[in-house]
Amino acid sequence: MKPIPTPREYTHSGESRPLTGLREIRMNIPETGETVKLGLAMLRDALPVTPDGAVLTLVSSDDAWFAARNAAEQGYILTHDGGTLTLAARQPMGFFYGLMTLLQLAEDMPETFVIRDRPEIRWRGVMNTLWAESGIMSYDFGDGLPAMEKRLSVLLNTCARYKLNLVYADAFGFRHERFPGYDAFMKRFTDLAKIRGVRVMAGGYGMGYGQSGHGQNVFMGKVFRNRDPYPDGELYDCIGTYDPPNPDIRGRSYGTCLSDNALTDDKIDEMRQYLLATGVNTLDLHNMDSDEIHEPLWLARCERCRKRYPNDSLYAEDGCAGAFAAFYDRLLTGLRESVPDVLICPVSPGYAYAVRSTDRTFEKCRRFWGAVMRYMKCRDGVIPLFRELFHNHDDNRLRYDMLDESIPSGFGSVFFSGGDGFYSDKYFVPSAVVTKTMERAELIVCANGSALQRPTQLMNAEYLWNPDGSAFYNADIPDNYTDFMAFYNAILATTHRPEGLYGELLETACRRLWGDTDGAVLAEVYRIHGARYECPVFTVCSVELYTRRTRVTFPIRWDDPSAEEHLPQMRARYAETVTLNTAARSRLFGVTAPDAEFLREGLAVVSELCQLMVRYIDAYRMAAEWFTAGVPLEGGFRESVRAIVDDAEAYRKRLAESGRTAVDPLGGAIARRDELFDLIAYNAGLILQSVETNMRIPENRRPDVTRQWW
Numbered sequence: 001m002k003p004i005p006t007p008r009e010y011t012h013s014g015e016s017r018p019l020t021g022l023r024e025i026r027m028n029i030p031e032t033g034e035t036v037k038l039g040l041a042m043l044r045d046a047l048p049v050t051p052d053g054a055v056l057t058l059v060s061s062d063d064a065w066f067a068a069r070n071a072a073e074q075g076y077i078l079t080h081d082g083g084t085l086t087l088a089a090r091q092p093m094g095f096f097y098g099l100m101t102l103l104q105l106a107e108d109m110p111e112t113f114v115i116r117d118r119p120e121i122r123w124r125g126v127m128n129t130l131w132a133e134s135g136i137m138s139y140d141f142g143d144g145l146p147a148m149e150k151r152l153s154v155l156l157n158t159c160a161r162y163k164l165n166l167v168y169a170d171a172f173g174f175r176h177e178r179f180p181g182y183d184a185f186m187k188r189f190t191d192l193a194k195i196r197g198v199r200v201m202a203g204g205y206g207m208g209y210g211q212s213g214h215g216q217n218v219f220m221g222k223v224f225r226n227r228d229p230y231p232d233g234e235l236y237d238c239i240g241t242y243d244p245p246n247p248d249i250r251g252r253s254y255g256t257c258l259s260d261n262a263l264t265d266d267k268i269d270e271m272r273q274y275l276l277a278t279g280v281n282t283l284d285l286h287n288m289d290s291d292e293i294h295e296p297l298w299l300a301r302c303e304r305c306r307k308r309y310p311n312d313s314l315y316a317e318d319g320c321a322g323a324f325a326a327f328y329d330r331l332l333t334g335l336r337e338s339v340p341d342v343l344i345c346p347v348s349p350g351y352a353y354a355v356r357s358t359d360r361t362f363e364k365c366r367r368f369w370g371a372v373m374r375y376m377k378c379r380d381g382v383i384p385l386f387r388e389l390f391h392n393h394d395d396n397r398l399r400y401d402m403l404d405e406s407i408p409s410g411f412g413s414v415f416f417s418g419g420d421g422f423y424s425d426k427y428f429v430p431s432a433v434v435t436k437t438m439e440r441a442e443l444i445v446c447a448n449g450s451a452l453q454r455p456t457q458l459m460n461a462e463y464l465w466n467p468d469g470s471a472f473y474n475a476d477i478p479d480n481y482t483d484f485m486a487f488y489n490a491i492l493a494t495t496h497r498p499e500g501l502y503g504e505l506l507e508t509a510c511r512r513l514w515g516d517t518d519g520a521v522l523a524e525v526y527r528i529h530g531a532r533y534e535c536p537v538f539t540v541c542s543v544e545l546y547t548r549r550t551r552v553t554f555p556i557r558w559d560d561p562s563a564e565e566h567l568p569q570m571r572a573r574y575a576e577t578v579t580l581n582t583a584a585r586s587r588l589f590g591v592t593a594p595d596a597e598f599l600r601e602g603l604a605v606v607s608e609l610c611q612l613m614v615r616y617i618d619a620y621r622m623a624a625e626w627f628t629a630g631v632p633l634e635g636g637f638r639e640s641v642r643a644i645v646d647d648a649e650a651y652r653k654r655l656a657e658s659g660r661t662a663v664d665p666l667g668g669a670i671a672r673r674d675e676l677f678d679l680i681a682y683n684a685g686l687i688l689q690s691v692e693t694n695m696r697i698p699e700n701r702r703p704d705v706t707r708q709w710w
């Protein structure tokens with residue numbers, strides 16, 4: 001099997017055969033450290049000491065090739081010549097990655113080869129979280145902290161083997177000990193990550209706190225407010241979220257003042273406590289939720305900010321950019337005292353979108369962040385993050401290339417890449433294939449690659465390391481905005497399924513993750529799709545089922561007649577899911593891989609949910625027609641609706657008795673299970689009530705709990 005990720009330069013000749021053992025490992029390097037020791041231990045586990053085995057020599061190298069991008073830090077040169085293996089590198093991570101490549105090659109190693117390898121993207125990340133960067137721990141299957149922790153350690157080994165070095169672990173907010181045992185668990189996790197060269201990222205706000213409007217236990221941190229004097233004085237307004245065309249500036253008192261050092265220091269204190277307690281060393285720092293930056297945001301600043309930063313310009317040092325630069329300098333300086341390797345990744349205002357941001361808006365974002373980074377004193381610890389951006393709409397220039405001109409200190413991407421819990425919940429999304437449009441980024445964290453998307457992790461590993469030299473598949477990526485978006489959207493929607501991605505690469509990824517037999521079956525499961533490219537669904541909380549975590553409580557409420565128009569489309573989706581889930585489940589029968597049990601169970605629970613949804617929608621339509629057109633109800637209607645209530649409640653009881661309880665306050669991978677079955681029972685009950693009282697909207701309804709951002 002070919003290695004993942006594909007090495008940057010790989011020439012080989014002669015026959016390939018398995019490397020069955022090593023005779024000796026010679027360490028011609030001064031000192032090793034834990035990372036290299038771990039790599040050697042992993043190699044020794046796989047390859048016994050045999051008298052006729054190969055000799056591996058580790059050497060420091062001054063080869064000029066190490067001047068290439070990221071080569072000195074993470075690159076290596078690995079050569080094999082008739083039983084003599086040489087691994088040359090400059091830094092521990094280079095040696096480690098060379099050893100990881102050798103581990104993969106050992107299965108089938110050419111007689112002679114030369115590999116020169118380095119990553120194009122310095123920090124290459126996947127997300128644990130199901131709800132994009134907002135939270136829900138995907139490895140929490142509701143079977144307890146030790147089991148989740150074990151799965152997360154498998155994730156870290158996957159990262160090590162396939163050269164991913166960033167895990168977005170948790171969100172949103174910096175409250176430590178957010179459940180009993182959290183700090184200690186995170187500390188163990190980050191310790192394992194550190195040895196593997198993996199940064200652990202957590203997300204929260206630097207100001208704004210919009211998500212705190214979602215209610216209890218969604219935002220995991222303190223909501224800071226502007227107060228004069230801080231912390232007990234009167235609330236006051238300063239800058240806030242400005243999201244045109246909405247003319248309002250929102251959240252203006254939510255910790256947004258950039259001139260109050262006492263407020264900033266209090267935020268630093270919460271972050272510091274979190275970092276020290278958990279060992280997390282990378283912060284995804286949302287500052288408000290403004291994807292664009294425009295003058296009204298800055299013109300809304302308070303009197304004190306006006307005095308300190310009198311310039312109304314977004315880009316001036318004594319204006320908006322200077323104020324943000326000073327804020328990040330203070331954050332970084334404050335945190336570095338306790339956590340020397342801390343990396344801050346600010347997101348917004350002005351992270352920009354591929355589609356929504358016009359060229360003019362993007363230019364403002366680029367100019368603003370260019371100015372912020374220019375004014376900063378400690379810019380080496382800050383990497384501003386943008387969304388996936390691709391081409392300018394009019395002149396088709398690649399926006400990441402443009403950012404590279406404006407922000408030479410480095411920038412990154414939170415790549416909402418499909419399967420992200422916001423736009424889609426497809427389980428296999430090879431969208432990282434477009435990384436070459438973003439190759440000037442220093443950091444890319446894909447908003448996918450969760451516990452249920454492990455093959456996607458390896459797609460990300462392949463293309464974030466080597467964006468355009470894959471041995472499996474290289475997309476012919478259109479060089480203009482319109483054609484590119486058509487290509488990209490087809491990849492996201494999984495309607496475009498190149499054989500290179502869905503065939504050999506998916507197959508290889510699954511075999512590496514689960515072994516030959518189970519891997520082949522899981523590759524089939526991740527390929528299953530419906531007539532309109534629906535996928536099997538493993539979690540009750542899912543964009544695919546209109547049951548995403550954000551904004552929607554129940555997709556088709558009986559007391560909201562506007563839902564009616566969506567019924568046919570939703571019924572079709574639920575019915576299709578039952579078919580696809582049944583097919584996927586039957587394929588998984590007999591698969592012994594540790595993930596398979598939960599995947600099977602997830603498919604069964606979602607099937608049950610979707611069957612009930614189909615019955616509920618049918619009842620909804622009949623009752624609605626009775627109310628609107630006087631179409632008589634069939635005999636037995638009430639009994640059939642009663643049965644929906646009873647079946648939903650009975651299944652809910654069964655789920656409760658199954659004993660799965662998430663430690664994640666947001667519910668982990670079993671999020672919304674109880675809630676959705678309850679909502680079906682409740683809404684079916686409302687239909688009965690309406691029919692019995694002859695009132696389309698029944699009285700005595702529960703208050704709606706629609707989640708609002710603010």
Ligand SMILES: [Zn+2]
Pocket residue numbers: 238239256257258259260301302303304305
């Ligand atoms: Zn202010």
